[in-house]
Amino acid sequence: MTRIVIADCDHGTVETERRAAAEAGVDIIQANCVTEDDVIRAAAGAAGVIVQYAPVTARVLDALPDLRVVSRYGVGVDTVDVGAAHARGVLVCNVPDYGTEDVSDHAIGLAVSVLRGIPRLDRGLRQGSADLNPVKPLHRFRGRVFGIVGLGRIGVATGVKARALGFEVVAHDPVVTAVPEELSGAGLLSLEDLLRRADVVSLHVPLNDATRHLIGARTLGLMKAGAIVVNTCRGGVIDTEALADALEDGRLLGAALDVTEPEPLPPSHRLYGLPNVVLTPHAGWYSEESFTELKQRAAGNAIDGALGKTPRNVVTPGK
Numbered sequence: 001m002t003r004i005v006i007a008d009c010d011h012g013t014v015e016t017e018r019r020a021a022a023e024a025g026v027d028i029i030q031a032n033c034v035t036e037d038d039v040i041r042a043a044a045g046a047a048g049v050i051v052q053y054a055p056v057t058a059r060v061l062d063a064l065p066d067l068r069v070v071s072r073y074g075v076g077v078d079t080v081d082v083g084a085a086h087a088r089g090v091l092v093c094n095v096p097d098y099g100t101e102d103v104s105d106h107a108i109g110l111a112v113s114v115l116r117g118i119p120r121l122d123r124g125l126r127q128g129s130a131d132l133n134p135v136k137p138l139h140r141f142r143g144r145v146f147g148i149v150g151l152g153r154i155g156v157a158t159g160v161k162a163r164a165l166g167f168e169v170v171a172h173d174p175v176v177t178a179v180p181e182e183l184s185g186a187g188l189l190s191l192e193d194l195l196r197r198a199d200v201v202s203l204h205v206p207l208n209d210a211t212r213h214l215i216g217a218r219t220l221g222l223m224k225a226g227a228i229v230v231n232t233c234r235g236g237v238i239d240t241e242a243l244a245d246a247l248e249d250g251r252l253l254g255a256a257l258d259v260t261e262p263e264p265l266p267p268s269h270r271l272y273g274l275p276n277v278v279l280t281p282h283a284g285w286y287s288e289e290s291f292t293e294l295k296q297r298a299a300g301n302a303i304d305g306a307l308g309k310t311p312r313n314v315v316t317p318g319k
Contacts, residue, residue, distance in 0.1 A: 002026045004048035004302050007033040007056075009073065016292065017050070017299040024303045036060050043067065048306035050298055051079065058084035069093060069305025073298045074285065076234055078207045083317045092315045093301035097153055098293045099285040104157035106284030107232045108165070110256030111200050114228050115141070119278055134275070139199075142166035147198030149191065149214075150233065151176045151183075155204030159183045162200070170194055174210075195222040200230060207234035217242040220252070228254045232284040235261035244270050247277060258284040 004026055006014055014030050021028035031042035033054040040063040043049050048069045049056065056070050058081050069091040070080055077094050085092045113119055117135025124131060146167035148159045159169045160182050170187040171179055172194045179186045191214075195201060201223065205211045215229060216239035223229070229252065231238055240261050246252050254276035263282060271277050285294070301311040 002048075002306050003046045004028045004050065004306055005043045005046045006030045007039050007042060007049050007051045007054040009050070009052050011073075011291070011295065014295070016295040020296060020299040020303060024307065026303050026306060028299075040064065046306075048302040050302045053079060056080045056085070061085055061088050061090060068308070069302055069311065071298050071302035071305065071311070073294055075099070076206055077315050078234065078236075082315055086317045091305045091311060093298075093305060093311045093313050094315055095294055095297040095301070096313055098297055099287075099290045100153045100157050102287045102290045103154045103232050103284040104161055106258060106280070107154075107158045107202050107204075107230055108161045110232070110258065110278055110280070111146070111162075111202060111228065111230050112165075113278055114230075114254040114256045114276070115139075115144075115200070120275055123275075140166070144168070144199040145170055145197050146200045146202065147171070147189075147194045148183075148186075148202055148204060149173075149194065150204035150206075151180065152204060154232070155202075156180050156182055158202055158204060159186060162202075167200070170197060191219070192222055195219055196224060199224070199227050201227060202230040203233050203237050205233055205237060207236045212236050213239040213242075215239065215243065217245070220246040223252065225251050226253045228252065228256065230256045231260075232258045235259040235263045240265075240269075240271070244274070247271075247274050252276075254278070258282055 018028055033039045033042050036055050036057055036059055039054050039060050043064050045066055047066055050071045052073045061084055067090050071093040075094055075096050077092055080092050082092045117138055120135050144167055146162040146169050148155045148171040151171055151173040163169045170189050172189050172191045179188050214237050220242055256278040258280045259282050301313055304311040
């Protein structure tokens with residue numbers, strides 16, 4: 001019987017995947033892989049692997065000659081060597097659109113919480129203080145500039161929601177020559193110009209060689225005083241230490257991060273001690289609806305690939 005291995009999964013249950021496999025006549029087993037060696041041992045003889053964080057490198061692929069497909073829970077595939085898989089005839093699949101509404105909701109929620117000083121006001125009130133001084137000055141959203149870096153599905157959805165709140169939306173994407181219809185009228189700027197103009201910089205790019213530490217000491221230095229940065233894509237897009245420096249010197253109003261580098265942050269990291277930082281545990285993708293869809297789609301991609309069919313979402317090298 002065709003076999004698929006779930007290399008790692010922290011969802012608490014894989015019953016959705018098991019049902020899909022049973023309906024397709026495929027055997028599916030769950031492992032708890034962390035290292036390359038773990039994946040090699042668990043997936044020996046398997047036609048498909050579903051991964052969350054486990055590494056699938058060229059070495060892993062060479063050790064698994066029966067492998068036809070690697071399916072990832074999520075949008076990003078930075079833990080999979082896509083080029084090596086392509087060279088070996090192994091399909092790499094993701095679920096690029098399951099969390100569009102959820103992540104964009106989260107990005108807006110994070111931005112609003114910092115701009116309105118909500119976490120700091122909450123902490124003060126719990127300590128018996130109704131003082132507004134720690135969050136002054138607050139400004140209304142209308143007339144403020146919301147910068148979207150990355151015009152994929154999530155970036156566009158975030159821009160639409162920001163505009164509905166009254167923000168002027170500007171955007172940057174190096175491979176886009178015109179803003180999508182949903183954001184018609186939004187300015188399409190260079191990254192440098194966006195950073196100089198935006199009161200909110202919201203990141204929606206994949207993690208690759210071009211975007212690693214896209215927001216670092218130099219680019220943070222271009223941001224206007226009193227701006228905030230929001231990251232719901234990948235932690236490595238921001239140089240964490242450079243961001244902490246910029247926040248500590250008071251030039252930025254704050255940061256809201258659902259993802260970090262490293263992830264999770266060590267308990268002693270200085271970002272935890274900064275009152276102008278909001279942190280969430282890579283939760284932007286989650287809603288009950290997105291959770292179910294993610295599992296169904298990841299399993300479906302793996303099952304189709306393992307059975308020699310064309311999966312719904314195949315990642316091309318370089319994408």
